[in-house]
Amino acid sequence: MSLDIAAKTPHDQLAEMLAADMAAVNALIRDRMASEHAPRIPEVTAHLIEAGGKRLRPMLTLAAARLCGYAGPYHVHLAATVEFIHTATLLHDDVVDESTQRRGRPTANLLWDNKSSVLVGDYLFARSFQLMTETGNMRVLDILANASATIAEGEVLQLTAAQDLATDEGIYLQVVRGKTAALFSAATEVGGVIAGAEEAQVRALFDYGDALGIAFQIADDLLDYGGTSAVIGKNTGDDFRERKLTLPVIKAVARANAAERAFWTRVIEKGQQGDGDLEQAIALMQRHGAMEDARSDALMWSAKACAALERLPNHPLRDVLAELADFVVSRIR
Template sequence: MAVIVALDRGAERKPSLEPLVALVRDDLDRVNVEIVKRMESRVPLIPQLAGHIIASGGKRLRPMLTLAAARLCGYRGSRQVLLAACVEFIHTATLLHDDVVDMSELRRGKKTANTVWGNEASVLVGDFLFTRSFQLMVEDGSLEVLRILCNASAVIAEGEVQQLTTSNDTATSEDAYLEVIAAKTAALFAAACRVGAVIADRPKAECDALESYGRNLGIAFQLVDDALDYAGRSASFGKNVGDDFKEGKITLPVILAFRRGDAKERAFWKRTLERRQQEEGDLEQALALMERHGTLRATIERARHYGAMARDALGLFPDGELKSAMIEAIDFSIDRAH
């Protein structure tokens, strides 16, 4: 199996989310309380199914970004708690819907909700969580916050539909792929960060900077996810390695391998991904072609590029523990590939 080579960090401590978690822990605990509270329903299946995925060990990175952005901007109120919960509900709703579309069996190392309760229940509970997120936006009372998060929700849905149009199409360009992940993943990262600055009533330049940080971090995060689908390990990755290949998804490792390959190799990709005629040993062959052309390494290099832009976006803000922790979150997101 292909292996992504680690950065040479010598004896440096491996990047972690722990510094960020420690700095926002009190608020994050309040977010978790609100999440449990807002999942309540007179229909028992709703909190049961929603709780299955929400309590399954997710990193809560997106709501942490809202909490961190608000604190970085000097906000000392309490609005960030409900908005962080709102961000997590949007994220969880999209996961429930994605797992149905992708027919996924594992999420964060556990059986997906659609595997346990079926597709219909998963879609409908995902809809419930979306409506809860909108209720939280309205409860906050800011039209600007409502605009940011509603727009992000619409962009995410567009990205998912756009991904369907590129699925199984080996002619997909890198630009088209980046448009998809900027929408389906990075849009929520960007919105999560921007609302933190907005509730602190910061100047447009700072709101834009935090949005840029979130968007570029989100793109880097998804690039690494797409590399890990081929080079990760199921136990640590939390889903079956090779799922993207089996589903015929056209991600950057495939796009680069197709472009860099010869006619015989392109015929392999067309058979396995466009026509979905997959045979035993095809995944191993796909990995060998990616290794030959260095496409996993190239994907991680792209992630580092976007990570560098996320880091630069924080340049407007003074140095300190929180800024350092947000920078380390970038390194953590990329170093998951090692």
């Protein structure tokens, strides 16, 4: 491996190795996001899709199918499906969160309106459903239907768990699976299924996607509090201000004494936050080893993702997926 390659992120490597497949996915996405009758639809979707997310989820599907030796056409449909589901959830999330920025651009709900975001999201869900139906594979439909339900359920759970100190690590995992891991694991699993991989490999692909998603989300939670260094940067504390029960907070609350519990009740449940409260929250999380333990959890999930890959065929794509599992926690190492 040349130095040049070594310096590339796993994401860039995947993009290079899957370039031909991704070109087909992008063409299919462009074709299917159109609407003969309602020009508002491609306007909204183009705004979001062409803003160029990382396209990580479709690449996971392509990589899974390829490393299981798939040579048919349908991994492209499934990759586009996964990206459509992701885009639809982003549109609806921005309505739910009343967001104004996404990928550095104004959100669709801001540029058009909430109505367009809701309905165009529904359109993309329906389109994703058409795309996956074209594969003619009942099992991938089953997997993606279940993932869609898990995603929606996790989002509702997040809504009701938000600002509730009773949220425990079990609920947290449920929310994270809905938010991130369910689509990651479905993306990898359907790649294996469409390739006709044997059961143990399909299971390994699911486990990889699931663990990757969870590791990614915990790392994100930690970084929002400045990571383990706890250096307060520009974006530090967004989750705190939004009173989210993320993993380090949940761990610190579980270990809180009475005075600390009163603090958490005030800043998270009641939302009464003032100067110094973010620093105090970070200090409490560090005192109880909550940051350190959350970091260990993330590394454990990352290791779990890598272990799952060992049950898959030896393949250059498998090596990059391992690097990816490592990469998502590199920011908190």
